[in-house]
Amino acid sequence: xxxxxxxxxxxxxxxxxxxxxxxxxxxxxxxxxxxxxxxxxxxxxxxxxxxxxxxxxxxxxxxxxxxxxxxxxxxxxxxxxxxxxxxxxxxxxxxxxxxxxxxxxxxxxxxxxxxxxxxxxxxxxxxxxxxxxxxxxxxxxxxxxxxxxxxxxxxxxxxxxxxxxxxxxxx
Numbered sequence: 001x002x003x004x005x006x007x008x009x010x011x012x013x014x015x016x017x018x019x020x021x022x023x024x025x026x027x028x029x030x031x032x033x034x035x036x037x038x039x040x041x042x043x044x045x046x047x048x049x050x051x052x053x054x055x056x057x058x059x060x061x062x063x064x065x066x067x068x069x070x071x072x073x074x075x076x077x078x079x080x081x082x083x084x085x086x087x088x089x090x091x092x093x094x095x096x097x098x099x100x101x102x103x104x105x106x107x108x109x110x111x112x113x114x115x116x117x118x119x120x121x122x123x124x125x126x127x128x129x130x131x132x133x134x135x136x137x138x139x140x141x142x143x144x145x146x147x148x149x150x151x152x153x154x155x156x157x158x159x160x161x162x163x164x165x166x167x168x169x170x171x
Contacts, residue, residue, distance in 0.1 A: 032130035098127035101148035121152035
């Protein structure tokens, strides 16, 4: 009932929608794990001063939201975003990374701004055996850097490089 005459058009390109980064991360986790929406955990585990584990959170499936086949198709498409698409400037050849860029106009004073944006990049790494979901959102980047490939993708690249360096034996 709240949709306008243009809602179908705008929703198809991602406008008229609001989502938090946690909700976005949950959706990409579902893609990474074969289609299951998981309850997010803030704390993975707690150890005492003797390095003994005193708490470990357990995975909690909410429900299956897409089929495993569709999740795998999306993962393959996300690889192409890095290889040939809007995030090819990630420039980390030899590492299996997938991603999706997003550049959203801000809705200010009942219209979409021509100058204010939120640039985002969601990545799954490594894409063949997902271990990390990274969501980067930049609120109001300088115009000219408002495209996600000019702001959020380079920020993600630096984070992924640090993950690679700190986990060089396990990735």
